[in-house]
Amino acid sequence: xxxxxxxxxxPTPLLKDELDIVIPTIRNxxxxxxxxxxxxxxxxxIVQDGDPSKTIxxxxxxxxxxxxxxxxxxxxxxxxxxxSFKDSACRCFGYMVSKKKYIFTIDDDCFVAxxxxxxxxxxxxxxxKNLLSPSTPHFFNTLYDxxxxxxxxxxxxxxxxxxxxxxxxxxxxxxxxxxxxxxTQLVKPRERNTRYVDAVLTIPKGTLFPxxxxxxxxxxxxxxxAMYFGLMGDGQPIGRxxxxxxxxxxxxxxxxxxxxxxxxxPYIWHSKASNPFVNLRKEYKGxxxxxxxxxxxxxxxxxxxxxxxxxxxxxxxxQVKEKLSxxxxxxxxxxxxMVTWIEAWNELNPDGASAKLPNGNA
Amino acid sequence: xxxxxxxxxxPTPLLKDELDIVIPTIRNxxxxxxxxxxxxxxxxxIVQDGDPSKTIxxxxxxxxxxxxxxxxxxxxxxxxxxxSFKDSACRCFGYMVSKKKYIFTIDDDCFVAxxxxxxxxxxxxxxxKNLLSPSTPHFFNTLYDxxxxxxxxxxxxxxxxxxxxxxxxxxxxxxxxxxxxxxTQLVKPRERNTRYVDAVLTIPKGTLFPxxxxxxxxxxxxxxxAMYFGLMGDGQPIGRxxxxxxxxxxxxxxxxxxxxxxxxxPYIWHSKASNPFVNLRKEYKGxxxxxxxxxxxxxxxxxxxxxxxxxxxxxxxxQVKEKLSxxxxxxxxxxxxMVTWIEAWNELNPDGASAKLPNGNA
Numbered sequence: 001x002x003x004x005x006x007x008x009x010x011p012t013p014l015l016k017d018e019l020d021i022v023i024p025t026i027r028n029x030x031x032x033x034x035x036x037x038x039x040x041x042x043x044x045x046i047v048q049d050g051d052p053s054k055t056i057x058x059x060x061x062x063x064x065x066x067x068x069x070x071x072x073x074x075x076x077x078x079x080x081x082x083x084s085f086k087d088s089a090c091r092c093f094g095y096m097v098s099k100k101k102y103i104f105t106i107d108d109d110c111f112v113a114x115x116x117x118x119x120x121x122x123x124x125x126x127x128x129k130n131l132l133s134p135s136t137p138h139f140f141n142t143l144y145d146x147x148x149x150x151x152x153x154x155x156x157x158x159x160x161x162x163x164x165x166x167x168x169x170x171x172x173x174x175x176x177x178x179x180x181x182x183x184t185q186l187v188k189p190r191e192r193n194t195r196y197v198d199a200v201l202t203i204p205k206g207t208l209f210p211x212x213x214x215x216x217x218x219x220x221x222x223x224x225x226a227m228y229f230g231l232m233g234d235g236q237p238i239g240r241x242x243x244x245x246x247x248x249x250x251x252x253x254x255x256x257x258x259x260x261x262x263x264x265x266p267y268i269w270h271s272k273a274s275n276p277f278v279n280l281r282k283e284y285k286g287x288x289x290x291x292x293x294x295x296x297x298x299x300x301x302x303x304x305x306x307x308x309x310x311x312x313x314x315x316x317x318x319q320v321k322e323k324l325s326x327x328x329x330x331x332x333x334x335x336x337x338m339v340t341w342i343e344a345w346n347e348l349n350p351d352g353a354s355a356k357l358p359n360g361n362a
Numbered sequence: 363x364x365x366x367x368x369x370x371x372x373p374t375p376l377l378k379d380e381l382d383i384v385i386p387t388i389r390n391x392x393x394x395x396x397x398x399x400x401x402x403x404x405x406x407x408i409v410q411d412g413d414p415s416k417t418i419x420x421x422x423x424x425x426x427x428x429x430x431x432x433x434x435x436x437x438x439x440x441x442x443x444x445x446s447f448k449d450s451a452c453r454c455f456g457y458m459v460s461k462k463k464y465i466f467t468i469d470d471d472c473f474v475a476x477x478x479x480x481x482x483x484x485x486x487x488x489x490x491k492n493l494l495s496p497s498t499p500h501f502f503n504t505l506y507d508x509x510x511x512x513x514x515x516x517x518x519x520x521x522x523x524x525x526x527x528x529x530x531x532x533x534x535x536x537x538x539x540x541x542x543x544x545x546t547q548l549v550k551p552r553e554r555n556t557r558y559v560d561a562v563l564t565i566p567k568g569t570l571f572p573x574x575x576x577x578x579x580x581x582x583x584x585x586x587x588a589m590y591f592g593l594m595g596d597g598q599p600i601g602r603x604x605x606x607x608x609x610x611x612x613x614x615x616x617x618x619x620x621x622x623x624x625x626x627x628p629y630i631w632h633s634k635a636s637n638p639f640v641n642l643r644k645e646y647k648g649x650x651x652x653x654x655x656x657x658x659x660x661x662x663x664x665x666x667x668x669x670x671x672x673x674x675x676x677x678x679x680x681q682v683k684e685k686l687s688x689x690x691x692x693x694x695x696x697x698x699x700m701v702t703w704i705e706a707w708n709e710l711n712p713d714g715a716s717a718k719l720p721n722g723n724a
Contacts, residue, residue, distance in 0.1 A: 116478065139569070139570055139571070139572075139656065140565055140569050140570065140571035140572075140625075141571075141572075142533065142535060142541075142571060142572060142574070142625050143535070143540060143555065143557075144559060148557075150553065150554075150555065150556060150557060151540075151555070151557065152540070152542060152546055152550065152553065153546065154540065154541050154542060154543075154572050154574070155541045155542055155543040155546075155572060155574065155602065155606070155645075156543070156572030156573075156574075156603070156605075156606040156609070156652065157543075157572055158652050158653055158656045159545075159649065159652075159653070160653050161656075171504065173504060173505070178505060178513075178514070178516065179504075179516050179517045180514060180516060180517055181516075181517040181518070181519075183521075184514055184515065184517075188514065191512065191514065192512075193505065193512065193513070194512060195505075195510075195512060195513065195560055195561075196560070197506060197559060197560050197561040198557055198558070198559050198560070199557075199559040199561060203502055203566075204565075204566050204568070204569035205569075206566070206568045206569070207501070207502050207566035207567075207568070207569065208501055208502065209501070209502035209503075209504060210501075210502075210503075210504060210516050210517060210518030210519055211518075212504070212516070212517065212518075240517065241518070243518075244517070244518040247518070263502075263504050283517075287521065290518065290520050291520055291521070291522055294501065294520045294523075
């Protein structure tokens with residue numbers, strides 16, 4: 001059951017004027033050379049982390065805007081406190097200043113992967129396919145994404161559920177260096193992901209997943225205000241949970257609003273493992289905290305009158321304050337930052353991107 | 363994170379004395395020739411459907427027992443009414459008479475598939491790997507089965523959930539002819555499944571799936587008494603929902619008892635599409651009914667004192683009688699047959715296979 005958008009018989013719309021690529025970085029963006037054929041048609045939003053006096057070189061020919069810490073402080077004023085410093089969590093500033101419908105975000109140590117036939121993978125095109133075709137969170141389809149060419153809903157799939165729901169998030173994967181935590185990195189220093197799994201699937205309603213920010217696309221109008229990467233890095237007791245935090249929040253909100261989250265294709269080539277000792281220091285508290293955070297999100301219920309992403313997110317911040325600040329005072333601060341983030345988002349997006357009520361909640 | 367059982371460093375135990383292969387059929391079992399290298403070490407339970415006076419030829423060298431309708435009637439007496447006639451749903455009689463811990467069931471139009479490298483797939487070996495390694499129903503792992511070689515839990519996966527739960531069911535897939543319903547067959551007569559997805563994944567807790575009986579393995583001690591394929595075929599208003607019914611029941615019960623259900627590898631080669639017009643006649647009522655059956659199972663709650671599969675199943679039969687017989691009187695009859703099935707199971711399995719309390723419910 002191929003939708004018009006996702007069929008190989010019709011080319012995938014490239015959404016050139018509707019998608020921004022957001023890249024957090026502390027270095028020159030040489031990695032873009034390999035992505036040139038795929039990224040050059042798009043506008044880039046580069047969020048420079050760390051020392052703002054440093055100059056980031058961007059290869060010629062790319063259309064971009066670059067924000068460093070000074071820019072963030074200038075644009076957001078006191079509300080800049082919600083944007084992390086010295087941590088790639090700062091990328092979410094790019095989501096906020098974008099004016100486009102779709103965002104693709106990628107790390108600067110991610111390169112173009114090859115499929116099993118040796119063909120270079122256009123990750124962005126696959127993300128667009130994922131976002132433009134519906135999700136199926138209410139029932140599992142054993143042949144994976146029923147909207148791909150050559151696939152469909154299998155026998156026993158209820159017909160009333162086959163329309164699916166709008167897709168808000170497309171989570172891509174990584175060949176070579178897998179996204180492991182520090183303990184796993186330490187235990188398995190040589191493990192590489194060589195398995196190309198040719199599948200896209202909807203993460204079922206009610207199920208949480210570990211969302212990695214390395215290779216991620218989303219519909220900013222549908223879910224943007226919930227894509228906050230939290231308080232990490234400089235001055236914070238934790239790191240490497242920025243994307244996880246966003247993933248738990250967006251999943252609870254997508255489930256509530258009747259939106260879909262897909263994972264699987266596309267793969268990128270993740271070139272370099274980060275230092276497991278540095279990572280352990282960043283993750284240390286998170287390893288304990290996540291044992292309480294996960295049950296919190298698994299049991300989080302949003303009231304019916306939360307009909308927009310912003311309302312959902314503010315309600316979630318209340319619940320974080322109420323329930324997680326017992327785990328650590330950090331969550332009290334984080335809950336406040338979640339509110340600041342929404343205030344800043346609304347300020348920069350006054351015509352209310354994502355105030356539109358998603359599918360099924362009009 | 364490879365378990366001892368599933369690692370490539372240790373051979374997969376073949377469980378020769380612990381597994382029966384159950385095959386429902388109406389014809390000579392020539393298809394076994396292709397499976398000979400894989401199936402010959404095992405005991406086969408052949409459930410002959412239709413005219414019992416017909417002789418089914420089994421290729422030389424296989425160790426088997428064969429039951430026809432006369433045998434079923436003789437062994438079960440009046441309780442034989444719960445076993446379908448003129449429908450492959452009769453296969454569940456084989457689950458009942460088996461004395462082994464594991465069951466693999468396969469249709470006689472399924473042949474050995476090849477992986478993308480051209481190697482013949484030992485489906486049974488993969489099912490055993492799936493059953494012997496834990497499942498992870500409480501949180502989604504984006505790199506799929508974390509217990510496969512070369513894979514693990516990704517960053518952000520809570521450590522307390524990494525032990526997983528026992529796997530009760532392994533649902534394999536099909537290359538070539540996909541398992542489509544009659545309407546899809548009619549609309550897409552030429553669609554073939556050519557996509558080999560190199561993945562095994564746990565179906566998350568709380569999520570239902572369409573379980574196909576073509577290529578299926580399970581742990582009889584853990585879930586056997588719930589693997590009832592219902593009343594189909596001769597004298598019944600419906601067909602082709604036998605495995606679906608079992609799939610909905612086993613999933614609700616596995617979720618309740620803390621057991622896992624996996625889907626994905628292994629593939630078999632499904633050779634021949636059944637007649638879509640015949641199928642439409644069989645499925646017709648099911649197409650309507652499933653729209654009410656799915657919400658019923660999605661909202662089914664089993665009370666805490668249901669601590670064995672039998673107790674769960676009898677409770678489910680009560681709920682079917684109470685809620686689904688409003689949909690059609692057929693469900694009243696089906697609910698009674700569910701009780702008969704458990705009575706017959708207990709009679710043939712007096713030492714209470716699966717009376718053992720599963721993991722986490724001792």
